[in-house]
Amino acid sequence: MNKLKQLLFLSALILLVSCTIKDENPRWVINEVMVDNQTGFMDDFGQRNGWIEIFNNTYKTQDLGGRYLTDDPNNPKKYPIPRGDVLTKIPPRQHVLFWADNEPFNGTFHVNFKLDPSKDNYIALYENDGKTLLDEIVIPAGLPTDKTYGYPADGIKFDKNNNTLATQLERITPSSNNAVLEENPKVVSLQENDPFGVTITITSMLVVFLGLILLYLIFKAIGNTAKNISHKRVASAGTLSAVRGESLLTGEVLAAISAAIHELNQDVHDIESTILTISEVRRKYSPWSSKLYTLRQDPRR
């Protein structure tokens, strides 16, 4: 019973760990927004307008087609992003730029609203059903001309305390990474904080031991259960093996005893059995007419 409790406890622990891991950052992130564009990036028509950068925050290619972009909380379906445009298929961890120029006939990436620098600008991205919110952001009024608002690192909306990281950005980076990663931040951090590898060694060995200790405990419990079941079976069957559970005899000794008994029985049988019986073998069917022989053999499993 105790073993069963241990197993249940371990299962509950695993479930708890798995349930506490949650994904706080959405699949699509409105990553960077410019409201008032006077001297910055131009569109294909040579026009300067505000723009909205959306980031595919997953590790797979996703299609934005069919989703909705809006600046009105009461009208989630304001700008339906056209379906069937190959350019709306955004590769993993990549960006796409929408021009807020109120010129939807200029192409897929030109929405039917403009951003207003004199007031707060609400921008939201909705799922194909027009009801499920994918991401939203509010750009505060008074954002300076030619400046952008968004997240310093692509797709990361919240810090450890769940506070939003949205802020006015130092660098304008339309359709490219908000933070330029020249070095692996994990490696840089380890170089600074763990130059001799002590922390990583202790942590890693603890994880390795924890994993294998859990396996040890679980398989010890499973093994004990299997042994108990096996003993009960052989005991109820009343075979020689039942002795094994009760005695201190090793497997080799029991095997030797079994072999000796078997040999003895065979010998007795050879001496006693002197009657030869010949019985007629009747074939009720012929392989020539058997349907079975005409079928192809099943493939080996």
Place this chain on the structure above:
Amino acid sequence: MNTLLTLGDNLKTFWDYTGMANAIFIYLAIAKEYEPLLLIPIGFGILIGNIPFNEAAGLQVGIYEEGSVLNILYQGVVQGWYPPLIFMGIGAMTDFSSLIANPKLFLIGAACQFGIFGAYAAALLWGFAPNEAGAIGIIGGADGPTAIFLTSKLAPQLLGAVAISAYSYMALVPVIQPPFMRWLTTPKERMIKMKSPRVVSQTEKILFPIVGLLLTTFLVPSGLPLLGMLFFGNLLKESGVTRRLAETARGPLIDTITILLGLTVGASTQATTFLRPESVKIFVIGAFSFVVATCAGILFVKFFNLFLKKDNKINPLIGNAGVSAVPDAARISQVVGLEYSPSNYLLMHAMGPNVAGVIGSAVAAGIMLGFLY
């Protein structure tokens, strides 16, 4: 005359690139039978990858030229999908029953992973960056596919040196381990006779890959490619109803991938990147990691024995087997054990920590990947 000059230049370039390292590997593989299944493809791969040609001609034949045949084959290394396929084959050929019968042997497999992190620390001290140190450290796992998988992610520039070092030391396990096994054990300890492992039921064997996968990958999700395929291969073997798939995984598939892996790792290795002081350091650290792993396993068994009943003690000579290197390390336990007690057969007992080492090194690689990638 021009033709002769060109030929001379080409030969010089070839020599500069390969340093005839390929000849050494092919010699070791054929004459000494050191890991021939890997060293022959690697050695010949070095030959293929270093034939000089004019890249400007646009022939698309070089391993680093996008779209070339060698480049396409090399993607299995770059993208890291050869090692998990090899792991599937290893899973399909490995019998975990000695480990299931005596699950405390799992802990020896864990202890031997000190080799990985000892080598990691040594590489840091010798001036390698943490990601490079992680790639070098995994040599201590004595597991070629894991080493290649992790190095291709963390430090692809060291792939040739790490792969060759890992496989060379795996081949040299019979030379490296026995002196430390004798040094760290007393004659009395070497004579310890372990109980015969119990018979493991089919149900337990089927449960093993499922429970093993869930537990290890919950703890270390980054180890999923290796552990997932290892346990999948093992389920193919143990389920008893997918014999054809298991036979393919442990036979033709693993052989095919081994050929492609060895050949492309070799072809991607050039003397300009291989014959450097860094490679010498990697070889030294690799040897150190095997020594640390061996000693850690043996010392852990001795420590563990302090808590075990007299008739349940473990022979410390199986401690070395936790370094994976299946089944060579287990065979060494058997050979050294027989030297001291001709009736003490340790092979089946040593297979426990040996296969636990495979799981342990894959978990350790997952941790390294999580920390450094």
